[in-house]
Amino acid sequence: NAGVTQTPKFRILKIGQSMTLQCTQDMNHNYMYWYRQDPGMGLKLIYYSVGAGITDKGEVPNGYNVSRSTTEDFPLRLELAAPSQTSVYFCASRSTGESGKLFFGSGTQLSVL
């Protein structure tokens, strides 16, 4: 099992550009999450999904969009990149149930200049 795979690992964007961060998992997990982590801070939830076709906002959704057309994939889209979106982005997934541990991808480091 590859677990949770994120691409790209690094990206530099200019203000106003758009991009999609890819996330895929091969563990058949229903729950998937996108977090951002700013330097020296904990993780903030951007969006989450409880299954294919179902998504909802987290704590900091402004400036982002998501879709969940399959169980495996949960892409995060930035439409008009802003310097405030410079951060490290993590995708995570877990199985249904009370004991489900959270599994993380290795992250995407994004800089908006």
Add this chain to the structure above:
Amino acid sequence: KQEVTQIPAALSVPEGENLVLNCSFTDSAIYNLQWFRQDPGKGLTSLLLIQSSQREQTSGRLNASLDKSSGRSTLYIAASQPGDSATYLCAVRVYNAGNMLTFGGGTRLMVKP
């Protein structure tokens, strides 16, 4: 709103020392609490997960305890090693639509040889 706090933010100890990392949360209505390890430039790796009905979990030199009534958890690391140097984050899973995790800001640990 659930808030999670980790103190201290940074800790430096000599090799071989036993140490305790602290995590506190404001709302005791949680499913479970997880401790994660994050190495520089990497994603998060789950270390221990404690269900709300449990008091502690152990894995090797790590022991995590949970006191829901007081809103506290501790991660005990026995006989610390330089390889334990990393950032340790705790996260509580709350009762809501997405069973989201709320993260603390982390404790950055350095174990000196």
